[in-house]
Amino acid sequence: MISVEHLTKCYGDFTAVDDLSFEIVEGHVYGFLGPNGAGKSTTMNIMTGCLSATSGHVRIDGYDIFEEPNKAKKLIGYLPEQPPLYMSETPLEYLKFVGEAKGLRGAELKKQIEEVIQRTKLTDVKNRCISALSKGYKQRVGIAQALLGNPKVIILDEPTVGLDPIQIIEIRDLIKELGKTHTVIFSSHILSEVQAICDQVLIISKGKLVAFDEPSKLEKLLMTTNEIIITSDATREEIKETLADVNHITDMSFDERNTEYAVAHIRTDHDNIYDISGAIFSAFAAKGKVLLEMTLKKANLEDVFIELTENSNKDNASSGSETDMEITESEEVVR
Template sequence: MITVEHLTKCYGDFMAVDDLSFEIEEGHVYGFLGPNGAGKSTTMNIMTGCLSATKGHVRIAGYDIFEEPDKAKKEIGYLPEQPPLYMNETPEEYLRFVGEAKGLHGAELERQIQEVIEQTKIENVKGRCISALSKGYKQRVGIAQALIGNPKVIILDEPTVGLDPLQIIEIRDLIKQLGQTHTVILSSHILSEVQTICEKILIISKGKLIAFDRPENLEKKLLTPNEIFITAEATSQEVQEILENITHISEYAVESEEQGRTTVQIKTDQEDIYGVSRELFFTFAEKNKALLEMTLKKGNLEDVFIELTEKSQTEETSVESEAETA
């Protein structure tokens, strides 16, 4: 559905997008992540034809966005971070204007306007001035304009920014529904949001693609859940003697000891963390020492994001230092 090949964008000496390549399949919701200044919005603006590239290609449904812009843009619906709304119009008037700009007329235009109004649930405000609408409804109108023309690809840049918790839930549900009939690319700084909505995730840092996979695979590859925290009704000496007899413990550290209770952080080289926790439970029981608490540390998308971006920035700094030394 979307192919990005060796995409590069330079502003003078600054490279905002650096030889970026990836392919997006039809019918999925994709998350687009990266720290501030990573090149997310620049990449989205190039993909939608709003910005030129220094070099590289972007193909939407087989059409090159630079060589066949009219055909490629018909396949894209775009909601920028700041929705392009005309505040003095009603949603219905605004959607009619957008539809006409996209080449729709007559009965087909009216049919699509009514369809996107129902799809985005703005029926009860379609006759009100956009300037009088809440932030959540304005976002819905922005998504509605992206849907006019029935594009195959919907690109949403920070669609829930500035919304209250209820509005965020409503917009997330809408995006999930869109993913059933469209290919959706979602940019967001809310990692839990991406993890909840998206089937696959792209992470970029300093304009480069550093990860592209399903959320669960990213967590599994980068953050094996290998830490266990226990609090036992025993002295630190007694806890250490028990731990010495348990297999697959690579290291441990006593965090605190007070009132006959000891808290320990345990690291294991075993992928099956539940097997280790089971052995811990029964070994302490055999020694007649109660385990008061046991917590397993599992990786999440936020940990993956931090680990990947920090690693990318460290590697780039190292390369720059080597170049300066040379």
């Protein structure tokens, strides 16, 4: 559906997007992650044809965004980080303007406006001035305009930024619903949100793609951080002796707090933390020792994100690349 090939965007000596390549297939929800200044908004603006590239190609369903922009852009609905709303208009007036700009007319325009208003739950506010709407409703208006024209691809840049928890849940549910009929790509800093919604996750750092996979598979990249915390009335030496024959335990440490119970932190490199926890339980039972508590601490998407982006920054620093220039995402778009 979307092919990004060796995409590069430079501002003078600074490279905002660095030889980026990936493939997006139809019918999934994709999360686009990266720290501030990673190049997310720059990439999205290039993918939608709002920004030129220094080199590389972006193809939407086979149409090159630079060589055949009209055909490619008809397939894309885009919500920038700052929704391009006219505050003096009502949602109904604004959507009519956007629909006409997209080439819709007459009965088809009216039909699509009614559909996107209903889909984004704007019915109760469609005749209110946009300036009087809450930020959550403004985001809904922004998403509604992206849906006009029935594009195959919906690209949303930070659609939940600045929203309260209830509004975030509402927009999250809307994105899930859109994913049933569209290919959706959205950027976010809320990792739990991406984990809950997305089929696939792209992580970029310093303009480079550092990971692209399903959330569950990305978590397996950090299996060495899997940790089992146990509490027992056995002594430290007895715990060490009890677990001496359990395979895949890579490290064991104990809380230094003086309590009547020993608390051990056990790290494992096994790909299934539940197998190790079962082996630990069986070892204690065989020795007749009491296991009072067991807690499993698994790697999550946040661990993956921090590990991959920090490692990317370290690699850039060690290679002597320019990392001191700070350009925010919004500045990249303007420039």
